[in-house]
Amino acid sequence: METAEIRRRWLAFFEKNGHSVVPSAPLIHDDPNLLFVNAGMVPFKPYFLGQETPQWDRATSVQKCVRTGDIEEVGKTSRHGTFFQMNGNFSFGDYFKEGAIRLAWDLLTSSPEQGGYGLDGDLLWATVYEDDDEAAELWPSVTGITTDRIVRRGKADNYWHMGVPGPGGPCSEIYVDRGPDYGPDGGPAVDEDRFLEVWNLVFMQHELSEVRSKVDFDIAGDLPSKNIDTGMGLERMASILQGVDNMYEIDEVYPVLARAAEMTGKQYGARSGHSAGSSHPDDVRLRVVADHVRSSLMLIGDGVTPGNEGRGYVLRRMLRRAVRSMRLLGHDDPCLPELLPVSLERMSQSYPELGTGFDRIAQIAYAEEEAFRRTLAAGTTILDTAVARTKESGGATLAGEHAFQLHDTYGFPIDLTLEMAAEQGLEVDREGFAHLMREQRQRAKADARAKKSGHANTEVWRDLRANGATEFRAYEELTSEATVIGLVVDGAAVTEIEPGQRGQVVLNRTPFYAESGGQVADEGVIAGDGAHLKVVDVQRPVKGLIAHTVEVVTGPLRTGASVLAEVDPEWRLSACQAHSGTHVVHAALRQVLGPSALQSGSYNKPGYLRLDFAWGQALSAATRSEIEEVANLAVRRDLPVSATFMPLPRAREIGALALFGETYDEDVRVVEIGGPWSRELCGGTHVQHSSQIGALTLTGESSVGSGVRRVEAFVGIEALRHLARERAVVAELSTLVGARPDELAERVGALVSRLKDAERELERVRREQVSAAAGSLTERARDVNGVTFLGHDAGAAGADDVRTMVLDLRGRLGTERPSVVAITGAAKGRPVVVVATNEAARARGIRAGELVRVAATALGGGGGGKDDIAQGGGQDPAKVGDALSAVEWRVGELAG
Structure with missing residues (x-):
């Protein structure tokens, strides 16, 4: 059974059993504690934490996930991987333990003809938390499983929580006995290679007040509403149903490994077999290639681009580790143009959007490979210098700091450093290198722990959100009568704020646009009851709640007060011009460069915009002029601008473009400029006709990463001011060189040429003087x-x-x-x-x-x-x- 079919059956089974099918969230998620979605429940976390109210009682999803904590271990065994898919079914106060157990057993053991996976129930084992008598009794009564195949385990194995105060609960894991070829008998407590975990059912029933570690926490009591959160690893289930040993041999992964083996002349598993413990260097490298090529495909598909920090750095490491592994396998030519299409062919069966966006994906990936090939050349030079210095000093070991600098600063892989140093007769101080790497990881973990503490900061917002959502009026009006329902200063709720203080104001309704989608927040004032407050920022701390950061000019302002919230109309007009201008520039880019020039990020504020897009090379002056002209022609044509709410599938059907990395609700807002000419999912504010954008002038174009370019522009009055400044500069230069503006380029070019000639003559004279001086010296x-x-x-x-x-x-x-x-x-x-x-x-x-x-x-x-x-x-x-x-x-x- 192919992986795509296993996925389809999962969603169909739970939809038939009353669950709403929730599409996978992008790998980039709006959680400050995560680089990527790393578990199937991440998109549902606000519901489990009580920050938001779920819109369904039952839901199911197949969530794309990436885990990078042990990226260095990828390939060393057949268990470690980065990208994976997590099948999940969720209940929010609906069914609980009995329902979760029954559904899991039915799907696993029903025949393929009935839509199930057809596993033999006699080969299934279940574990339960050591104190969970209820689950231990339900398993045999609901499924008929014999009690000797139900194992009680402790907190480390069978209790789940998020690592912070909040919900938690015992869990039951389902294991499949793969037979004596994989290890000894006795159940999962004896051998987890033979008894392979395929599904974890979390019974979320407790409120945790304190969490000190995985096994050390305090339970404050029962949750008011009991929930179910389950996770089945899709790749793991595929390995079982396809009769292969591990995830690297399933249909979505092995074709890349096989193509890499063919390109390098290697035979996977030829020396040591390819069991879970296999670690022959060639097998390790082939697994790294297979894993990282697929993971990179999925990350770029969701809008990640290579960079030097954060998500971009993780992607860059994966691409470079894949390329480096192919090099160590003996393939020195570009490899991604051969391997990435193989992964696309398999993954697009479940994610067809990869096919439509592959030109962009390939452009970014291939540009990064080419950049890394240049880095290898530069790193080789740096390594050679370090090796020469080591030999000059009589040493036989390259210092760990040199290896770390090559790895950290230049992206030079440690095993490549080891290989090349060995070729020149040197060892590498691996302990020194490892020490520096540990220090770096400790700094990263400390930073992650600091970020994790941010969960506590949402409590005040959760309490305010429980009183109701903020009515968002930014699309309809610039002024709203409102009531103050909450005041926050330094993260704590207060009943009033005084003149001179800075804090956040929550209203029952607001005309202010909260920063999102690349558009900065509105500015304006909140006034009433003797108070006057300047609004300097507007954010959504939790979904449905809008908080206005204010500076209190006069006051005080108290909760319950009636106020008038007023957006600065000039600010809003300029912001609308910039945001609509961003859409126009995006459409112009795609018209001039082609459909692969897709936006990957944007930022706009009154009078200014910047837009990042997928493209592998600098734009010529002529191309920039053409893009600017197409954009301004669209402005001049006075195209109508409209915004319509519709279901997400309908928006995709009509070709609305989505911003990579954004998470969308089931109903989305589609903004059109000139109908299909520009059609994008967008929650921002816009002009009503394109002519209201005013002048638009591109001011810069640059690289912001491999395969990603950035254009910047001024719009409206700021564009006119920019052009006026340039005109003044041209006039001043014309006066200085005594030429008309249309002659300026020719005159300045001649002056530059004469200057270069003079510099060459000075250099010649200097060399002659040096030579003359040498004779007497x-x-x-x-x-x-x-x-x-x-x-x-x-x-x-x-x-x-x-x-x-x-x-x-x-x-x-x-x-x-x-x-x-x-x-x-x-x-x-x-x-x-x-x-x-x-x-x-x-x-x-x-x-x-x-x-x-x-x-x-x-x-x-x-x-x-x-x-x-x-x-x-x-x-x-x-x-x-x-x-x-x-x-x-x-x-x-x-x-x-």
């Missing part, structure tokens, strides 16, 4: 214990001139006698020193790299290089004489 060379030593301070000469002089003088001194040349310079006040030795000097053990470090130390800096020539620098130009004397002294010491 040889007469100043001294004998130091049988070695000819020439030291000279070249004044304000730069590094290139000093290096040229050193090489010239070394040549003039000849090769018969050992000779050393040391020259210093101090261009722009920064001292530099270059030292060169001839072959006869090196034969006596005199090396330039060692001498330049002596000089650089005197200058308060550092340096290094090869035995024949080396360069260093420092901080103190007054010490150049000391540096030359130190080199001369060291030469005498070595020569003696």
Whole structure:
């Protein structure tokens, strides 16, 4: 049974049993504690925490998930993976333990012809929490399972909570006996390779007041409403139903592994078999490729782009680990163009949107691979330098800090560092590297713990939300009469706020737009009952509740007061212009560049917008002009702007574009500009006709990551002001060079050309002066214990001139006698020193790299290089004489 069919049967079974099918949330979720959705219940967490009221009694989903905590372990066993899918069914105060057990057993044991999975009930085992007598009695009565296949386990295995105060409860796990080939008999407590967990039923019934660890927590009492949260790993079930050993051999993963093996000439499992414990290096690398290619496909599909921090960094690591693994397997050419389409073919059966967006996905992934190939070249140079320095000092081990710098700063994988260092006869201080990595992880965990404490900050908002949702009037009006239903200062609820204080005001209704979808919040005032407050920000701390951050000018303001909330009309108009302008620029990009130029992020505020989009190369000046013209033609055509609410499937059917990473409700708001010309899901505020956007001028275009570009623009009055500033600059330049504006480019080009010619002439004269000076300097060379030593301070000469002089003088001194040349310079006040030795000097053990470090130390800096020539620098130009004397002294010491 293919994975896509297992998924389809899950949703069909629970829909038939009264559950609402909830589409998978994007992997990017609006939870500050998570980089990615990492469990099937994450989108439902606000309901379990009591922050929001669920719109269904029963729900089911197949949720896309990514876990990256043990990414370094991926491939080492067949269990570890990053992307996975979690089948879940949920009950919110509806059925409880008996219903959950009955539904799970029916789906698992019903025949394929009846829509089930057809597992033999005699091969199923169940675990229950050690004190959960109710579950222990229900299993045999509901399913007929024998009591010898029901195992009681402790908190570590069979009690679930979120790690913070809130809901929790005992759970029952369902295991499948895979037979004696996989391990000894005796149930899951004996061997969890043979007895494989496939489904966890969480009975959420307790309110936890304190959570200190997984097994150390306090139960305050029972929840007022008991809930069910279950999770079945789709990949794990696929491995069972497809009769394969592990997730790497299922139909959604193995084709990528097989193609990678074919490209590299490797045979998966040939040496050690591919059981759960297999860890042959080639098998590990093939698993890494299979896992990371699929995970990268799904992450990019949900709007993640490679970057140097956060989600982008995780994606970048995955792509680079896949490329690096192919390299270690012997494939040096680009590999993603071969592998990514294979993963697409399998995954698009369940996620057809991957197919429609594949041009964008491929563009980003292939650009990142090409960038990494360049990084490998640069990292190789840096590694070679570190290896040379280690050998110069007589060492046999590359310092852990060098390996960590290559890994952390340049993205150079540690195992590639190990391989390349070994090729040059060096080991790597792995313990030192591991220590630095542990320190980095500890910092990350400390940061995560600090973020996790943010759960407590929502309590005040949850209490306010329990009184009802804020009526959102921003689409209909700029002024609303309202009542103050809550005041918050420094995270705590108060009954009044005084002049000079800053806090949050919650109203029963508001005309203010709360920041979301890339649009900044409205500004304005709240006034009434003798109070006047300036609104400086508006946010949604929990769904359905709008909080206005205010500065109290006069007051006090008390809860229950009647007020008038007024949005600054100029602010709103400019914000509408910017947001509608963003849609227009997006449509113009797609018209000029093609449908793959999809928006991946945006930001707009009054008068300004920026838009990130998928594209692999810089836009030419002509292309930017064309995009700007298409956008302004749309403005001039006075296209109608409309906003309509409709079901999400209908919006997708008519081709409305969704912003990557956004989570949408079942009913969505579709904003159209000129009908199908621009049709996007959007909750922002907009103009009524495109002509109201006013002027629109692109001001910049740049890269913000592999395969992602950014355009910026001014709109409305800000666009006119920008053009006026540019006109003033053109006028001033025209006056300075004595040319009309239309002649300016030609005149400035001629001036630049003349300047370059002058610089080349100066460089020629400088080289001649250096050469002339070198002739007379040889007469100043001294004998130091049988070695000819020439030291000279070249004044304000730069590094290139000093290096040229050193090489010239070394040549003039000849090769018969050992000779050393040391020259210093101090261009722009920064001292530099270059030292060169001839072959006869090196034969006596005199090396330039060692001498330049002596000089650089005197200058308060550092340096290094090869035995024949080396360069260093420092901080103190007054010490150049000391540096030359130190080199001369060291030469005498070595020569003696």
